[in-house]
Amino acid sequence: MASLTAILEPQITLKSVEGDEVILNASSEWKKKLIDFLKYAETTDDRTVDCQVDLDALSDIRSVIGKQSHTPDILRLHKLALLDIGSAVAVFSDYPSCGFYDYDSNDYSRLHDDILDIKETVFGRKSRLPRRVKTGLSGDFDG
């Protein structure tokens, strides 16, 4: 699903894990993008999110991230919140770039891959989902 303007570098990365809390490197800009994505997931009917993800949990996570909007470049989340974000991200995993009307598809693809990478490290298991941001020639071919 790579777009010509795909964001190639990770924007949210894992800094450390402290007990049940994950500490992420995330700029204010990307915290906002994450909040906007959660809002999109809560309200869109592009995919049926609420049969698989608790929308109230997403709303609570938005509020947690919002409270850290001025904490420079650090985002602290409970592991459960990371899993809820991961579940919301996964619902759109195979949604085509041109299908996103209310959220930027390049931002989504970047978030998708970053969250999968973080989840893989924190929970020590390989994600079942392929990455969306492709680099090199493979990004230009489909099938």
Next chain:
Amino acid sequence: MDSPDQPVLTLDTYVECIARGHAFNKHVLGTDHDPAMRGLNAFRAEETKAFFDEDARRLVSPKRLGDDLFIETPDDFAHYIKNSLLVSEHTYGYVDPRNNSVNLYNPKDNVALHFSWKNAEGDLGTVYRYERSAQRFDEAMDDVEDIASLRGLDFQGFSNKQDPQTAAHTVQSLIYDMNANPQNYLLKRDPESTVQNRVLNNAARPGRDWLNDEVLRAPNNVKGHSEEYAEENKLNVDPADCVCMKQASEGEFNVGRTRKSLRSGRVFRAIKESGINFDVEPALAIA
């Protein structure tokens, strides 16, 4: 627990809610926004649609969805869920311990089903078939297993491989609990609306709001099987009783449109000003 005159949620009612709900519009009638699925009956199409992705500036080729399941009508859909998906030896799934939702996937048909009572549509779940349903389902199952572990809850994964009734029994357990403890199935975003009053008190048309959706959702009220589905599944249905979904949809739509026009402000104003004249010639009334 329910009083004798209070309707009880059954597996049939539950499945009918899903089969006549948004999943029918989106995945059978093809109102899905996904450009690869738009206009497709996901349960008849064996491949996704080719389309040009304007963002990625490339042609996306068709991808394999699965075999033709011949589902055309809501009754076909409900029959498939009860008689194929729930009891297939290929079906496996898990219970989400946070809300007791039962989630199933059948890799042979590539169909996922979520008995999830919390969705905003109020139709108690969804069924779908996308190219990557398998990966998405398995990823969700892994996530829920980790969530259960973090919360110190039991994770219940299951498969029909050993006993083809396992999935059906798991769904029955959910339904039993919904009847016994409806207070646990409150919709947080709409606290007045429990599963009981959302579904059971509207027993004639489960899960649907007759006043607001009669036009948009008219095809979901069509009764009967399609001829091909009945034939493929060896159902004892007289071909004369079979439904052609296209014709049925058009008929229902016209009824809905007429009913809606009768509620329009123009008609109400005309009635207020002139009263109702029952002596109008039938031909004029139609015109």
